[in-house]
Amino acid sequence: MPLSPLTLPHLQLGAATATSCLGAGLDAQLQALRNGRSGLSPCSFDTVDLPTWVGEIAGVDDVRLPPELAAFDCRNNRLAELALQQDDFIQAVQAAISRHGAQRVGVVLGTSTSGILQTELAYRERDASGALPVSYHYAQTHNTFSLAAYVRARFGLLGPAMVVSSACSSSAKVFGNAQRMIAAGLIDCALVGGVDSLCLTTLYGFNSLELLSTQPCRPFDAQRHGLSIGEAAAFVLLEAAPARPADDAVLLLGVGESSDAYHMSSPHPDGLGARSAMQAALAQAGLQADEIDYINLHGTATPSNDNAEGRAVGALFGPTTPCSSTKGATGHTLGAAGGLEAVFSLLALRHGVLPGGVGATALDPAIASVAPLNYLLEARPSAPRRVLSNSFGFGGTNCSLVLARGDAQ
Template identity: 45%
Template sequence: MRPVAITEYQCVSAAGAEISALLSAVVENQTRLAPLQLFNVPFPAIVGEVTGVLPEIRDELKRYDCRNARLALAALEAGHFRSSVEAVIEWYGTDRIGVVIGTSTSGIYNSESAYRFFVEHRKMPDDYRFMHRHFIHATAEFLASELAITGPCYAVSTACSTSAKTLAVAQRLINSGLCDAVLVGGVDTLCRLTLFGFNSLELVADQPCQPMDENRNGINIGEAAGLLLLETPSSDNASAMQLLAVGESCDAHHMSAPHPTGEGAALAMQSALDMAGLTAAQIDYVNLHATASRLNDLSEAQAIDNVFGSEVPCSGMKGLLGHTLGACGAVEVIATLLAMEYDILPGTCGLQTLDPQFHINVLAEPRPGTNIDYAMSNAFGFGGNNASVLLAQSQQHLGS
């Protein structure tokens, strides 16, 4: 698999409306989790909520209007992201750009209101369009319409590995010659369905989560939009970070519990290394999926031990932002790219005492001043769907 260039990225999360806010959260290693404000639930809920005002959807595209589309638009409008995408569209042409966006719950936050209307009035609100808000593809279609992109446009939805897999899709689309650039990422909002759903699975922590800690007792749900622009490599983008490979696998074990020894996760990580022609010893940092659930962290720690041994520095970011579900793959790839750009090994916010069963090198605190040439970012989802994203510094950096 040939590498592709990552020429721009942006993120809106509980940390704030720009990657600079995400970088600050990583550097400070201070949680952005707080009690849920967006709606009420009858149990304690600490979440990673986006509290700022989200942009309005323009009139021509109102059919897509929902919190997920607004969150996606906020990320598109952040920093220079939109102008970078528009420059690429101008350069390659609208039909040579793809849009592949991952989401788990799409517009369900708004559908929940529509269902309350339905129960009261025995019909859905006249202006509610399931196909443009509720369905999985809606956010990808909205972004393509917003940018007048006419190339391949679709959604990937494999639960919490979703947006990590959009990078794999983009690399294939570019390497097969179907696209010159692809807008990828993940967008998911808080909604009652996921709060009640994870609560029914007894997986929700009533305090800020503690990834990899011996006393970890569950996850905090978050919301975020993470977008990246991937392009075919050229001399023009030789200074851009690179996507080397995405290893993909299945546990083939259970719908909601991970493989007990992390077999599927290890397969995904090893596959990424094999595709890139790298050895485990060459990897400088691993961003863990580390949800802070008892079983997930145990499974991942064993997988890391099996593939990398006990030396490679690892950390998890869900103590900062919560588990942003379908967005977490993209958001944590972006956080990893920031770590590589600013020479910092991120810490694990919430980790106090590493689970003594784990024989891996999990960092509780950030380590600034550390060069990272190669990094991996893990995302594992319901149904045992695994993706490990392998990133590298730019060709220029590695060649210097």
């Protein structure tokens, strides 16, 4: 017999936290978004010698993991720990465990770099025979699953755990994975999000692709020169939404995913994969395009990505829906971008602000001529009820999320 399709539930975003170059915790993110402040600075990370700007987070190297988890010590897990300590998130996870049981709370996180910096550092310490230092633990650091293993051990969780590594859509796609796990009855609650940290491989890799900007990135601006790499950690607790959510509750209404496989690193020039993901998210949410009040664009500040996304958004939403990219404030946080920008969307819904495109002074005429977007150059007080957040990765791994206030239902 064929399997019956899952009825995918609306989920409620409960406790949330985020840490980026804008600061640690939700309040720091909100104030920076309201004020149009960027956290980017000239790159002085480790031994990197590149004329670029990065979104480096202060104090990560000072973080200490719990002694019993010392084998997990690396920049990525220290950044995860720093974020977990904000906004009473640890207490919220413990409360979720009390409600549901440790075996009914899943961990679904995204990353692209994981702890690769730890491997880079270990290679500097090889002995005369080329052996890596005995203090190096690949499985707990560089290994992509390290992030979920650390968070799971940190809280003593016993439910399913997985890591999504689909480039820049990684920590957006985790919302879809969690939604399906809850619908299938595997778990009652999911700890979702993503963490990516700076490393030499990422910085020199994007430089080799000639994608790094020598100035702070300016998504969708006519004078943009490429992207700025950032680092971030964001976490959210997801549970099934109650039949009558509170007016200020934030719900996940729709997840849209596509894989266009147009090119290893470039999107389809007309943004066909991006458009497919947005349409799928709207369809699952049961919404029309004109019911979206704000779009958090993927907006990397590279010419091809912004052009393609602009075409896709313009074709679906036209010239009226407010939109912007927040990467001018944080840089592109890669595997953490989807989670971080989902939290930014949550802040927009809870606190009545539409973020502006930090760094941009005018929408690129080449985009405006084919897609006259309502691109916000400055933050605007508003009261959005439904927002869409885009995350598009290398290879055409695309994901769009629709979030809404409880009183929008």
